[in-house]
Amino acid sequence: MSDEIFVRKNVRKILKDEKEKSELIKAFIRLKETGKYDRYVIWHAQTMGTMVQITGEDTRRNAAHWGPIFLPWHREFLHKFELDLGVALPYWDWTEDVLNPMASPIWRDDFMGGNGNPANDYVVFKGPFGSEQLKWPTIEANDYGNPVGNTELNANPNIPLSDYTNGSLTRFFTLCYLEPRCAGTGGVNPGLPKSIDVDNALATSPYDSSPWDDSSSQSQSFRMRLENRPHGGVHIWVGGHMLTNTSPNDPLFFLHHSNIDRIWVEWQNDISRRTEPQKWYPPHGTITFPDGSIIHGHNRNDHMTPWGTNGNNIEMVLNHHNLKYKYE
Amino acid sequence: MIMTRQRELYKGIEIIIETDEMDKPEASGSHGHGGGGHHHVGSELTIDGEKIHVMKTKDKLYGSHYLPYTAYPSISDLAKNIIDIIPHFRHKTKTDQNRRSE
Ligand SMILES: [Cu+2]
Numbered sequence: 001m002s003d004e005i006f007v008r009k010n011v012r013k014i015l016k017d018e019k020e021k022s023e024l025i026k027a028f029i030r031l032k033e034t035g036k037y038d039r040y041v042i043w044h045a046q047t048m049g050t051m052v053q054i055t056g057e058d059t060r061r062n063a064a065h066w067g068p069i070f071l072p073w074h075r076e077f078l079h080k081f082e083l084d085l086g087v088a089l090p091y092w093d094w095t096e097d098v099l100n101p102m103a104s105p106i107w108r109d110d111f112m113g114g115n116g117n118p119a120n121d122y123v124v125f126k127g128p129f130g131s132e133q134l135k136w137p138t139i140e141a142n143d144y145g146n147p148v149g150n151t152e153l154n155a156n157p158n159i160p161l162s163d164y165t166n167g168s169l170t171r172f173f174t175l176c177y178l179e180p181r182c183a184g185t186g187g188v189n190p191g192l193p194k195s196i197d198v199d200n201a202l203a204t205s206p207y208d209s210s211p212w213d214d215s216s217s218q219s220q221s222f223r224m225r226l227e228n229r230p231h232g233g234v235h236i237w238v239g240g241h242m243l244t245n246t247s248p249n250d251p252l253f254f255l256h257h258s259n260i261d262r263i264w265v266e267w268q269n270d271i272s273r274r275t276e277p278q279k280w281y282p283p284h285g286t287i288t289f290p291d292g293s294i295i296h297g298h299n300r301n302d303h304m305t306p307w308g309t310n311g312n313n314i315e316m317v318l319n320h321h322n323l324k325y326k327y328e
Numbered sequence: 329m330i331m332t333r334q335r336e337l338y339k340g341i342e343i344i345i346e347t348d349e350m351d352k353p354e355a356s357g358s359h360g361h362g363g364g365g366h367h368h369v370g371s372e373l374t375i376d377g378e379k380i381h382v383m384k385t386k387d388k389l390y391g392s393h394y395l396p397y398t399a400y401p402s403i404s405d406l407a408k409n410i411i412d413i414i415p416h417f418r419h420k421t422k423t424d425q426n427r428r429s430e
Contacts, residue, residue, distance in 0.1 A: 048393040051383075058384045060391050060399070121418065140415050143380050143393050148416050167415050215386040235397040243413055245393050 006088035006325040008258055013328075014090045015105050025111070025128050027087040028251050029135055036084050038139045038161040040077070045245040046145030047073070047305055052297050054289045059213040061295075063305035066214040068207070068287055069298045070227050071264050072314045074257050076304055079323045080311065081254060088325065091258035094234055095195045101173070101237070112252055116171040122240050123168040129251055131168045138167035138241065138249040145245060169250060172239030192237050193230035201225040202267050207280060212287050212295060222267055231260050262327045265320055280318045336404065339421035343407045344374040373403055375410060375417060382406070 014020050031037040047064035060066045064073040082089050097104040107114040113127025129136040139161060140148045147164035174191070201222060208223040209216050216224040234256050235242045241249040248254070273279040284300040297305060303313045316322060334345045348370035373380045373392075382403055383391040389399035390406045394414050400406040411417045 045393075048396050049381075051381075058386050060383045060385060060396070062393075062396075065396060138415075142416075143378070145393070170415070172413075232397040240413075243395055243397060245396055247397075 004324070006082055007328050008088050008262070008325055009090050009328045011090040011092050011106055011255055012096070015108070015111060021111065024087055024090070027085045029128060031085055032136060035160060035162050038165055040081055041139050041246050041248045042141060042145065042147060042161060043306055044077070044145075044248050045141035048245040049143060049145035050305055052295060054291065054293070057289070059211070059215070061213040061298075063297055066227070067212050067295070067298045068223055068282065069302075069304065069314065070223055071261070072281070072317045073304050075261050075264070075317045075320065075323070076307070076312055078254060078257055078261060079317070079325070080307075082325065089254050089258045091262050091327070092252070092255035093259055094192045094256070095198060098192050098194050101192050102175070106252075106255070113169075114171075115173045116169075116240050118172075121168075122170040122172045124171050124240075129169050136169055137165040138169055139165045139246065140167050141246050167249075170240030171242070171250070174237045174239060190233070193233045197230050197233070198263060201230060201263065202270070205272075205279075206282070208282065208287075210288075211290060212298060226260065226263060230263070231256075261320070265327060268318075277318060281314065284315075334404075338408050338411055341376050341411050341417065341420060342374075343404065343411075344372075345403050345407070346372040346374075347403075371403055373407055375407055376420060380407075380410065 014024060028037070044064070048062055050063035052061045052063060052067060053059050064070065064077075078089060092106060094101075097106075102115075106112045109126045111127060113124045113130040116122030116124050124130045125132050127133070142148050147161060149164060204219065204222045204225045206220070206222070209220040214224075214228070218225045218228065235247060238250070238252060241247055242253065268274065268280055281300050284302075285294060287295045287299050289295055296302065298314075300315050301313055303309055304311055312323075320326075330348070332347050334347070336343050371382050371384075371390075373382045380392055380394070383393075385391060385399050387399075389401060390403050391399040392406055392410060394410050395406070398409070400409060411421060
């Protein structure tokens with residue numbers, strides 16, 4: 001058991017194997033029924049509400065996004081989730097769906113279901129996570145990341161979340177190109193990210209650069225180049241819950257982030273750095289605010305919010321082989 | 329500090345934006361109040377009575393924890409998107425048809 005390694009496969013391959021596909025779906029539903037799934041949604045929303053900044057800094061950097069920790073945090077998040085799920089997380093390589101996103105096999109009625117229904121609040125109807133099955137009540141979070149209607153979660157992290165799961169999964173695909181809502185940051189939405197977007201990220205080094213946030217130079221920060229366009233672009237394209245602080249409400253979140261993590265592995269395995277882990281992340285103590293003080297929570301030996309010492313620190317997740325999974 | 333207060337209704341929901349004069353787009357340089365935690369950068373947004381933290385980017389766009397993957401050219405745009413997308417606001421809108429709460 002302890003030697004078992006999760007093999008993360010292309011989701012297209014899973015879809016060709018009825019048994020693997022239904023085991024994956026069953027595992028998601030099981031995790032939802034135990035209430036553990038919603039804990040992951042709330043953890044994610046809480047990191048969003050935890051800003052990491054100094055006075056006067058115009059930034060969106062938080063405890064898991066828009067800073068160097070983005071990739072390690074989501075690697076740890078998926079690792080914990082995969083252990084709870086008990087099944088390897090497949091990855092969704094969206095570059096294969098660029099030409100005709102709607103035709104992607106992932107939207108099949110027996111898998112992710114499709115777009116939300118514009119006549120019903122963009123609720124997804126079909127599929128195991130659709131409203132017709134009544135098996136996928138979503139949880140919504142407020143500005144601070146607590147379940148809507150619950151202000152005591154911070155004081156007692158063990159409060160059961162089942163009372164707060166009363167929503168439905170929503171999606172709002174970006175099928176338009178010129179309407180205002182299609183414009184993400186900086187202009188018109190260019191659709192799902194393409195291979196060239198991934199290649200451009202893979203060709204970028206170092207891992208990250210000052211000011212270590214959402215304004216780090218795209219040409220000098222692999223992390224920013226990956227986080228902004230390919231990563232954010234998929235969240236924006238799918239829309240609905242994927243656009244929000246509770247994006248893990250959509251199981252697609254995990255398939256998307258499995259792919260983002262796979263791209264990070266590919267970057268780490270580049271011949272120029274595969275045997276030089278010091279290049280995988282800046283040295284501890286070098287990630288600093290403009291005034292020279294340390295950006296706590298984003299440095300190499302720092303533990304991660306909200307797990308602290310109940311989870312790995314950043315250094316411990318840099319080599320994904322330590323986490324007992326691999327990509328096929 | 330001079331504050332301007334702007335109130336508008338969107339789909340029946342009240343948006344209040346209180347802007348520090350320093351935070352107007354034409355003002356330059358960095359500024360703000362407090363540090364570290366959950367502090368605003370000169371503007372306050374309230375939607376339907378709920379105070380919402382507004383973040384400003386170095387490109388002079390506005391973001392919210394609610395919509396972490398996008399940023400918008402004005403706080404008013406941000407507020408309208410929050411109302412359209414975040415379920416507990418969306419469900420209160422007056423113009424949408426077929427709402428679950430009805
Ligand atoms: Cu995230």
